[in-house]
Amino acid sequence: MTTLEAAAPPAAPVPVAAAAAARFTGSRPAFTRLMIRGAVLQAVTLGIYRFWLITDVRRFLWANTEIDGDSLDYTGTATELLIGFLFALAILVPIYVLFFIAGLELGLYSQLAGAAAFAFLTLFGQYALYRARRYRLTRTVYRGIRFHQDGSAFVYAARTFAWAFPVVLTLGLAYPFAQASLERYKVGHTLYGDLRGRFAGSGSRLFGRGLFMWVLTVGPLIAAVGLSAAGIDWAAFADDIARDRFDDLDQAVAVHPGLATFTVLVPGAFSWSLLAALILYPAFQGMVLKWWLAGLRFGEVRVATSLRKRQLYGAYLRFVLLSVAITLLLAIAATIIVLAAGGSFAAMADMGRVSAQIGIGLAVVGFYLGIALTIWVVWQVAVKLAIWRMTVDSVTLENFSTIALVRSGGEAASAIGEGLADALGSGGF
Amino acid sequence: MSTGIYFDGQSSVRREVMVTLAMDALEIASAEGKVLARWPYANLEALSSPDGLLRVAPQGDALARLEVRDAELAAAIDERAGGIDRTGAADRRSRRKVVLWSLAAVVSMVLVAVFGIPEIVKRLTPFVPYSIEQRLGASVDGQVRAMLDEGKPGRPLQCGTAPASAGARALASLVAPLEAAAGLDMPLRVAVLDRPEVNAFALPGGYVYVFRGLIERAQTPDEVAGVIGHEIGHVAHRDGTRAILQAAGLSFLFGTLLGDFGGGTAVVFATRMVLQSSYSREAETAADLYGADLMRRIGGEPRAVGSLLLRIAGKPGGIANFLLDHPEASQRAAALEKMPRPAQKATLLDAGDWTALKKICAEKRT
Structure with missing residues (x-):
């Protein structure tokens, strides 16, 4: 019998700090190794390995996320995910077959059926997302207490559906309010043990902060459409179209000069919108993330974050530079190989042999795959891991002492939601 | 401590x-x-x-x-504690098992895709009613035409649409004996499209399209008739419907069962492309044989397609697309060489009609 003596610890329980810091302790090289191995195994198993990879990634991220000195614990397993996925298949395969038969039956209307299927599956995807969230929360343990989620996935899916209309109709202006409403539902139904969460972020605050981004991206497009539309005699134009007077655009422009402005202004504004969206995306993501963190409440506990938008820009910039550099290197390597073995390639191609063509085709696919996998790994490390790390490191939890009073609650939920979300996200619909 | x-x-x-x-x-x-x-x-x-x-x-x-x-x-x-695996050796062992079994699953799925799906589809296709195939064809036809149409003013995609078009008449007299000999369950709709490529294709529901480029490069009416006969083979074998069922089977097998977490999509896509091309190569060989037999029955030259193939394959470029899912030109020509000839050679088009067909896209169109 071995007894390891204690150096008289202070009387339990240990007091909990009033404000607690969060910290990420994971190392980038370890994560990169995980990703490279995962990417290769994914490729050779045509994706079956993903359940193990997802579980590895979560274990790594959770275990290295430390709050007030104690790290999170992910208790989910790959087998659970696999079973959840198989359950989801059992549900989705009949639906898939039904849509396929409907597509054949409807013929001309198959595009309509396709749109209906898309709408249904998107809605079902939201349902799956909510259940997947439940799975993830119930597999997250902190200080021996499990997170969990109540509320109904159907209600959540219905809410996302209801909010889709105002968001689309207002060209995105209603997005902050939709987001606030959905987060209120999600966070309000999230519990840490017996401590219920609450979302205090307001839609109008996000609206106020993000309005300038909306004006910069969508504004010019609206202005361009409005301005050029005002210069066209629509009644006459519609009449001409109805009588089929124009063979092509040039003739139409000759009769209605206002169209010329339209064809120049609108594509121009559209390109601007795309460019602005691309440039503003990190700022947008950072804004929503900060707003979300600041709105989180668990009892008396509230979250403060020192996250800066420029940190996100840094992550995306590193990703762009790294992927350009890696692609260039791979392209140079491929060029050298082709130049070295070029003679035999050309000889084979000259013979017009199908086998040679297939060989070259496979080499091209292999090269493409190599680049795709490498960029995927760079994305996971430079963007995904970086954002997780900067977010965790930026967080301080105020009034954290109240967490000592939490009692356990909630049961582990099944992984069907994860399976559904997985199957829907990747399915051939 | x-x-x-x-x-x-x-x-x-x-x-x-x-x-x-x-x-x-x-x-x-x-x-x-x-x-x-x-x-x-x-x-x-x-x-x-x-x-x-x-x-x-x-x-x-x-x-x-x-x-x-x-x-x-x-x-x-x-x-x-035996259950604690700090060095990760037990974990590595179980991972290796997962990877090996996944590989076995992938191999078995590829085998199903290569051998199983074509057999299943072959048996399923006859059960798809013609009415469905025709509706499907009409919808695909609209999409294909929209894709091919360059929208040049005064040049609609389809040639020979003018009233009393000599080219259209020539085409009809070339197609009529083929269609009669084939005895299809649905009406054939053959048209010439104003495209420069050397190509022809069939859609579900009896749509057959021949490109202007092919007619320009053909040296005899038998070559065009042979190509149309080949496409009628696709219609008779219902290859369009088969291709759709096969694609659905593949997308189910590789799209739904397998996921996309990191490059998986690219591999799945590449696998599907290779498999689909292998299916269509089989269909091409079958259509070649069908077309040659049809030509023999109407007194045409069964080898004409072979000589056309060899002529266009001899030229570099432009043909790579055609070659990808078609068996090698020389192999196809050699296979056609072995087909029986007609007892008596018939004239499929007279010189005047042949000239009219050649000029079908030069006519004024409405």
Whole structure:
């Protein structure tokens, strides 16, 4: 019998700090190794390995996320995910077959059926997302207490559906309010043990902060459409179209000069919108993330974050530079190989042999795959891991002492939601 | 040192505890010496944890945890509890099993895709009613025309649409004996499209399209008739419907069952492309034989397609597309060479009609 003596610890329980810091302790090289191995195994198993990879990634991220000195614990397993996925298949395969038969039956209307299927599956995807969230929360343990989620996935899916209309109709202006409403539902139904969460972020605050981004991206497009539309005699134009007077655009422009402005202004504004969206995306993501963190409440506990938008820009910039550099290197390597073995390639191609063509085709696919996998790994490390790390490191939890009073609650939920979300996200619909 | 951090799974209280390694179990006691938990070694497992920390718990759904930072103590626990796998050897073994079985599953799925799906589809296709095939064809036809139409003013995509078009009449007299000999269950709709490529294709529902480029490069009416005969073969074999069913089968097999987490999509896409091209190569060979037989029955030259193929394959460029899913030109020509000839050679088009067909896209169109 071995007894390891204690150096008289202070009387339990240990007091909990009033404000607690969060910290990420994971190392980038370890994560990169995980990703490279995962990417290769994914490729050779045509994706079956993903359940193990997802579980590895979560274990790594959770275990290295430390709050007030104690790290999170992910208790989910790959087998659970696999079973959840198989359950989801059992549900989705009949639906898939039904849509396929409907597509054949409807013929001309198959595009309509396709749109209906898309709408249904998107809605079902939201349902799956909510259940997947439940799975993830119930597999997250902190200080021996499990997170969990109540509320109904159907209600959540219905809410996302209801909010889709105002968001689309207002060209995105209603997005902050939709987001606030959905987060209120999600966070309000999230519990840490017996401590219920609450979302205090307001839609109008996000609206106020993000309005300038909306004006910069969508504004010019609206202005361009409005301005050029005002210069066209629509009644006459519609009449001409109805009588089929124009063979092509040039003739139409000759009769209605206002169209010329339209064809120049609108594509121009559209390109601007795309460019602005691309440039503003990190700022947008950072804004929503900060707003979300600041709105989180668990009892008396509230979250403060020192996250800066420029940190996100840094992550995306590193990703762009790294992927350009890696692609260039791979392209140079491929060029050298082709130049070295070029003679035999050309000889084979000259013979017009199908086998040679297939060989070259496979080499091209292999090269493409190599680049795709490498960029995927760079994305996971430079963007995904970086954002997780900067977010965790930026967080301080105020009034954290109240967490000592939490009692356990909630049961582990099944992984069907994860399976559904997985199957829907990747399915051939 | 013999302390650890203990969470009892009932509340979030964090306790510093004394850890005692007894004979058959790990004992956790408060500072005052009160035993809080006693976990048999046989029942212990390690949980995910950051580097330098051992987190153990009894197996099962219980949430109580013991965290040990002291390396010596952690090693001692590891040594006693078989369920703890700190070096990760057991984990690596199980991973290897997963990867190997996944590979076996992939091999079996590829085998199903190569041998199973074509056989299943062959047996399923006859059950698809013609009415459905025609509706399907009409919808695909609209999409294909929209895709091919360059929208040049005054040049609609389809040639020979003018009233009393000589080219259209010539085309009809070339097609009529072929259609009669084929005895299809649905009407054939053959048209010439104003495209420069050397190509022809059939859609579900009896749509057959021949490109202007092919007619320009053809030297005899038999060559054009042979190509149309080949496309009628696709219609007769219902290859369009088969291709759709096969694509659906493949997309189900590789799209739904397999996922896309990191490059998986690219592999799946490449696999599908290779398989689909192998299906269509088989269909092409069958259509070649069908077309040659049709030509023999109407007194045409069954080898004409072969000479056309060899002529266009001889030229570099422009043909790669055609070659990808068609068997090698020389192989096809050689196979056609072996087909029986007609007892008596008929004239498929007279010189005037042949000229009219050649000029079908030069006519004024409406």
